[in-house]
Structure formats: C-alpha cells, structure tokens
Amino acid sequence: MAYRADEGSVRLSYAEYAGHVERFAGALYELGVRPGDVVACQLPNWWQAQALLLAATRLEAVAAPIMTTIRPRELERMLRLLGASVCVTVDEWAGFGHAAALGEIAHRLPELRHRVVIGEPADGEIDFRSFFEETPWEGCHPVALDDAWEDPDCVALVLFTSGTSGEPKGALHTQNTMYASAISVGDVHDFGRDSVRFTPHALMHIVGQDNALAVLLAGASMVLLDDWSGGLGLRVLAGSGTTDLVAGPSFVHDVIAAIGGKPACLPALRTVRCVGTTVPKQLVPQVSGVLGARLLSGWGMTEIGTGTVTRSDDPPDWAAHSDGRPVMGMELDLRSVTEITKDRPGRLFVRGSGVCLATVGRDSGELTVTAEHDDGWYDTGDLAVPDGRGGIRLMGRAGDRIGGVFMIPVGDVESELLKNPGVEDVALVGYPESDGGELACAVVVPATEPPVTLDELRTYLADQGMTEWYLPSRVEYVDALPRNGNGKVRKELLRRWLVDTA
Structure with a gap:
C-alpha cells in the first residue's frame, strides 16, 4: 500500500507489481538501457520508484537511487561520476523544481541520453505516465524470465552516503550484498507473509532499499508514505494495519508526540525497530506504554546494510543499552591501542556478506575495493563498546568525538x-x-x-x-x-x- 499525502492510497498486489516491473523494464529497454548502463532515480516514496529500480535490475543495469534532498550541484557530480544514461525524476517536490533543475545541468552531462519526469514534463523530457505506465512494453525486451541469467556479484546498485563526516561516497552493492542484508533481519525477527512493514525512510536510501527487499523476500506487505508528519504517520500506522515499524528515533518521537503521550489503539503493531542512530533511553518505555509495541534497536550504514540488531530473547529494555548483536554473515571487530571502556571506546570494523563491493568518492572518483584492504575489514568510522551480551553499544562517530585522551560519551x-x-x-x-x-x-x-x-x-x-x-x-x-x-x-x-x- 502506498499513501500519497495529496492523493490518498494505492494498493497493489504482487501480480500487479510484477506486471509493472516488466512493463517498466520494457520501457527502459526502448530507451536503450542495456546491461551495465546506469539508471538514476530521484523520486519520493511512490510505488513507481521501487518498481523502476527493480526494472533496471531486470535488465542487468545498475540502479542509482538519489535522495530528493540532493540539489543540482551535488546531483550533477553524482550523475557525471556514474555516467548515468537515464535519469527519472519528479517535476516538483517539497517546493523544489527537480525536473527544471535537471534540465539546466543536462547539457553538461553528455552520457545522459534521457530525462524522464513523473508529473508535467517539459520539452525534451519523457512523460513517465504515458511512456512507462500506459504503454504495454511487456515482452518487448529480449530477456525471458525462464532463461534470464545474471551475475549476482556484479554491481547492481549504487547508494550514496550523506557525507556528514567527509566526502560523500557511492557504495557499490551487488545483488548478493543486498540480499544478505535484507534476509538477515528476517533470520532473527518474526517476519513473514502476515507481516505489514512500514518505514517512513526514503526508498532512495539504504534503509528504504533494505526494507523493500526484505518485504519481497518474505512475501509480506509494504507500506509507503511520501510525506511525513507525526499525525500522518499515526494515521498510516492505524489505517494500514502495520505490524512492524522501521524508523529512526526522531520519526518515532513524532508519532508519540502526535498521540500526546496517551496509549494509542494500534492492536496490529508488534515491534518498532529503531535504526539510523542510537536509541534515546526514554524512548523505550514510551514505545511500550504509548504504542503498545516492543522497541528493538539496530545499526547499519549505507556501505554495509544491516549490521546489528537486538533480539526477542534480549531483556525488554535492551534497546536502551545496546545496538544489538551482529546479524547472520557479519563479523565485528573493536580496535584500540588501549583497554576499551566507555571513556575510551574502540573503533568499529566490520566484515561480512552485506558489506559493499567497493566505494567510490563522489568528487575524487577514488575507488576502494573492500576485499583489497585489511583482509576485507571495513572501517565504519564509528566508536563502540561491548554491550555484555555479544553485541555493541555505539558511542558516536570518530569524527563527532569530543575530548582528547578521554572521550565524552x-x-x-x-x-x-x-x-x-x-x-x-x-x-x-x-x-x-x-x-x-x-x-x-x-x-x-x-x-x-x-x-x-x-x-x-x-x-x-x-x-x-x-x-x-x-x-x-x-x-x-x-x-x-x-x-x-x-x-x-x-x-x-x-x-x-x-x-x-x-
């Protein structure tokens, strides 16, 4: 189910969704997209966005989701670095003219052959609705479902980091790294066909992608919301029958604030999994008392997908003290030249099946292949301490640390x-x-x-x-x-x- 703040909701079955993926793949093929080509997508949380990304994968192209908060200066750098041949965007979103901005930089991007717009296209732009949604391109591309073959270890998805602690990097993921991350959460949490998962995070981000793939692998239901407020989020939670909410603490706080601190009637909601940053301690009893759900914590990043999660066999308030144990296929290593304590946390390194194949600097173009450095260990830049139950408690980013020999937690x-x-x-x-x-x-x-x-x-x-x-x-x-x-x-x-x- 996809909720649009201005148009209500849209429900799609798996069969309908698969049909759209095939149709969109045919449209991309008609635009000349072939294996290895890059299809960039800068869209809100609309159902078309994920179907389009899957369609690019269907053609063995490389999908490159880009957040709608990215503006032309940074967008141009990303598209140039990737050599994107197609970019799909929205005419206007949140008061910004995305299509017009893309048009202004397009002449400096010689590899960009097509600009596709959802909304009101201008001259030189392709109307997504008529070309992708209304034209029956199914079967027009020569890749049949029965004999399709692709290398799951080739780059299939490029996701850009926010660059809050340095140069933004493109994380080069394969189908295998994304699969490993998505399947790992279902391995430890009760998540199946009867589950309804909602995340307000952008589909253009690792959290959104990880969530979408996990839902597809489980045969569950996914809920999308294109605009956010605590009140709107609460209505979606209630109206969709959400069983699992995946959201950063600030989103959860917004919902609780919209309720006014009184217990809400959300009988379907079982778990709230906080991601993105460490959970404030006071949020744990609030989620239990107000939302009637159990709060689970987790840690991950663009370069590795899901890294750690708390589990149902942990103490009920464990999310206030831990960011979880490593998921299936993930190893953690805390490194320090001194004894690791809360005052002197260790630097967190990870290695495993969900770690990206490589990273590439958005501006420098510097390529770093993960397997070629430190025996495959990836330096996350995070500081952490052991939680006492085989997991970790994050203490902040190395770039955000305060202090000298002794660090403020x-x-x-x-x-x-x-x-x-x-x-x-x-x-x-x-x-x-x-x-x-x-x-x-x-x-x-x-x-x-x-x-x-x-x-x-x-x-x-x-x-x-x-x-x-x-x-x-x-x-x-x-x-x-x-x-x-x-x-x-x-x-x-x-x-x-x-x-x-x-």
Whole structure:
C-alpha cells in the first residue's frame, strides 16, 4: 500500500507489481538501457520508484537511487561520476523544481541520453505516465524470465552516503550484498507473509532499499508514505494495519508526540525497530506504554546494510543499552591501542556478506575495493563498546568525538539531557578551547520560556551522578536541529556554526 499525502492510497498486489516491473523494464529497454548502463532515480516514496529500480535490475543495469534532498550541484557530480544514461525524476517536490533543475545541468552531462519526469514534463523530457505506465512494453525486451541469467556479484546498485563526516561516497552493492542484508533481519525477527512493514525512510536510501527487499523476500506487505508528519504517520500506522515499524528515533518521537503521550489503539503493531542512530533511553518505555509495541534497536550504514540488531530473547529494555548483536554473515571487530571502556571506546570494523563491493568518492572518483584492504575489514568510522551480551553499544562517530585522551560519551549525555523537562531536543557538539583541547556544547531546542540555563543543565546532569568532565561547558539555543533525510543530526554544520559564533 502506498499513501500519497495529496492523493490518498494505492494498493497493489504482487501480480500487479510484477506486471509493472516488466512493463517498466520494457520501457527502459526502448530507451536503450542495456546491461551495465546506469539508471538514476530521484523520486519520493511512490510505488513507481521501487518498481523502476527493480526494472533496471531486470535488465542487468545498475540502479542509482538519489535522495530528493540532493540539489543540482551535488546531483550533477553524482550523475557525471556514474555516467548515468537515464535519469527519472519528479517535476516538483517539497517546493523544489527537480525536473527544471535537471534540465539546466543536462547539457553538461553528455552520457545522459534521457530525462524522464513523473508529473508535467517539459520539452525534451519523457512523460513517465504515458511512456512507462500506459504503454504495454511487456515482452518487448529480449530477456525471458525462464532463461534470464545474471551475475549476482556484479554491481547492481549504487547508494550514496550523506557525507556528514567527509566526502560523500557511492557504495557499490551487488545483488548478493543486498540480499544478505535484507534476509538477515528476517533470520532473527518474526517476519513473514502476515507481516505489514512500514518505514517512513526514503526508498532512495539504504534503509528504504533494505526494507523493500526484505518485504519481497518474505512475501509480506509494504507500506509507503511520501510525506511525513507525526499525525500522518499515526494515521498510516492505524489505517494500514502495520505490524512492524522501521524508523529512526526522531520519526518515532513524532508519532508519540502526535498521540500526546496517551496509549494509542494500534492492536496490529508488534515491534518498532529503531535504526539510523542510537536509541534515546526514554524512548523505550514510551514505545511500550504509548504504542503498545516492543522497541528493538539496530545499526547499519549505507556501505554495509544491516549490521546489528537486538533480539526477542534480549531483556525488554535492551534497546536502551545496546545496538544489538551482529546479524547472520557479519563479523565485528573493536580496535584500540588501549583497554576499551566507555571513556575510551574502540573503533568499529566490520566484515561480512552485506558489506559493499567497493566505494567510490563522489568528487575524487577514488575507488576502494573492500576485499583489497585489511583482509576485507571495513572501517565504519564509528566508536563502540561491548554491550555484555555479544553485541555493541555505539558511542558516536570518530569524527563527532569530543575530548582528547578521554572521550565524552555523547549518546549517554544526550539521552540524559532529553529527560530534562526544559529540553525539547538536543545535540552535544565539540568546540575548540583556547589551549587546543575540546569542550562540549549543548545545542538545545528549548521546551520552556525562558530556556533552561547552562547551570541548570549541569546541575541536572550532576544530580544524575554523571562524571563532571562529561558536562557541557556551553549552551546554545536553536529553533530546530539540522537533520538529514533520515533524521540524523548534521553535527558538522553545528560544529562550524559554533566556531563561527565563538
């Protein structure tokens, strides 16, 4: 089921969906798409988006989903790097003219042969609805289902990282790496044909792709929503009979806020799996008390898909203390030159079947083949400690760490600050001090007027028994924290802002 904020809902059976995939594959073939060609797609969470990506795979082409938040400067770099021959986009979305922007850069992209638009196409653009949806291209491409063959270890999907800690990279995934990631969650969670999974994350992102493939492999039902608010998300949860919600903590918080903290009537909802960032501790009882579901946590990234998940045999509140154990086919390695403690977490490396074949720099074009470095171990850039049950607890990104020899446990401090009634939202960010060290600033979205003061925050944390040098030495106030499309706080923007305002 696909919900569009402006048009209601659309239901598609598996047979109907498969028919669209075949039709779209025929349309792409008519546009000259052949094995190895790159088909870029920049679309909202509409049913056509995933069918199109599957159609590209059907032709053994390379699918390249791109977030709708990406603007022309970055889009041009991505399309040039990939040598995309077809780009499918929307005429306008969230107040931005995507089709017009693509048209303005197209003349600088000689390999881009076709621009396809869902909506109102202009001159030189192909109307998706008439060419892809309404023209019966089924059977027009020479790849028959019975004798189709493809190499599952060839690059089939390119997904770009957000670049919040460095140059954005394209993660080159194969059908095997994506399959390994998608099947791993079903291996440990009760997920089958009677399941209805909803994620507000973009189909153009690894979470959306991982979710969509997991649903197809299980024969389950998938729910899409093209626009987000807590109230709309709540209506979709109730109206779709969702059994499993997969969402970052900020999305879950929005739903709970829309309910007003009172228990909701969502009898079908069994689990809420938080992904993307560490779960704030207070969210665990809220999910249980308000949504009536169990909260599970998990960690992954664009380059590896799903890495860890908590399980049903873990303690009920374990998501507040752990990001889970490694999934099937995934190995973890915490590395440090000293003993690993909460104050001195280890750097997290992973190796396994879901790790991408290679990465390529969006701007530099530098290609790094995973298997050719460190015996296949991939440096995630994350810092973590053991959770005591064979899993890990993330302590932040190496680029986000605050401190020197001893590191401030950013996630723990943020979780405690969020419990303060004067704090609506918060990010702990490092800023340089005069002697060359680094101190912590609490960037706060205040919940009260006047806003909570630095002394009040420090006293509050101290009263919780928190180590003194963990406490912020500066506070700044903002109306909202800058977040990317998956709800992660863009701390690199806050760090630059703190330096400029020092």
